[in-house]
Amino acid sequence: MKKIYKSVIFIALSLILSSCEDVIDVDVNTAEPRLVIEASLDWEKGTTGSEQTIKLSMSSPYFSTDTDTSVTGALVTVTNMNSGSVYSFTDENNGSYSIDNFEPIIGNTYQLSVAYNGETYEATETLMEVSSINQINQSIEDGFDDELPEVNIYFDDPAEEENFYLVSFYEIGDMFPFFADVSDEFVNGNEVYYFFEKEEDEDSNMTPFEAGDTVEVKLYGISEQYYRFIRLLIEQYYNSGNPFASNAALIKGNCINLTNPDNYAYGYFRVTEVDIATYTFE
Known part of the structure; x- marks a missing residue:
């Protein structure tokens, strides 16, 4: 009787565990991909600030396994609105757009322009000074x-x-x-x-x-x-994770789609001066 009893328990457990392996498909809402603009032109004190990089990518669903979202083929320029100088960034064919002759000037206003997929995005910022x-x-x-x-x-x-x-x-x-x-x-x-x-x-x-x-x-x-x-x-x-915090909301940057305002981009265009220091604990 004990052997029969144990066999019954084993079969029951097998049925329960096997039922836990059923795959349940859940429909998750996903938004249409948007252009992501990472344009931080940071002028480090003590350098010329001539070398700058802007990164472009496309947003992807949270559970997406596609890791390559880089954007190539865009036209990226930054214009000094005070002097009229235009800086054209080179497409590195990996989502990065670089330049080695940018001229940062404190107090001047700069305008970013990104032309991609038939649409033009623009943003404007002023280069701010920082104390040492x-x-x-x-x-x-x-x-x-x-x-x-x-x-x-x-x-x-x-x-x-x-x-x-x-x-x-x-x-x-x-x-x-x-x-x-x-x-x-x-x-x-x-x-x-x-x-x-x-x-x-x-x-x-x-x-x-x-x-x-x-x-x-x-x-x-x-x-x-x-x-x-x-x-x-x-x-x-x-x-995030704080039960008493307010619900997270979409925060839009300053990159505006001039062609189709509803298809706005994520990210922000900033122009800053930065001071860098390191410290080793004793």
Whole structure:
């Protein structure tokens, strides 16, 4: 009887487990592919800023396995609206469009033009200046956890004018940097202090800073228009998974389709000056 009983249980379990292998097709809503424009013309202090790259690709469904979404065959130019100079970017046939004679001029306005698939996209931005990083160091008493080390940066904010900044902290070896948006609303004309502290996070493989870790810090001077865009983007990104956060919404960049406004592009065209510093924890 025991053998018969065990055989019955085995057959029942086999039926249950085999039923779990049924494939269920679920229809998932997908949007039409859109052009994605990654156009960040960043002039690093101490360089000519002549070498610049713009990347074009097509958006794809979340579950798509097609990894090659690069766009080739587009005509990409940037025009200095103050001087009239036109910079034509070379198609590298891999989604990248490059140039080696770009001339960045603080305060000048630049217009991006992308002609692709019979449609023309345009965006306009002004090249913003940024202060140099005065100092970069480490501490443990200024962060959220007084037992974890943080990296600190200090820079001067120009007086009597509105200024906006983007700061990125990237530990060498990490997959992505940490971004922060900063305005001088309450610190106008003073030395600005900002810190970054890493906590233990198994989901993202994040660990606190320790001796020997090297961090690259980038300080960008950005326009108010880009500040408002990146602020929303950062807020949505870092609040993902938070049950009390507001629902994510589509954030449009500044790239407008002149031919067919409804077929807008993703991405943003920015022109910035950036100061870069590195620090190794002791």
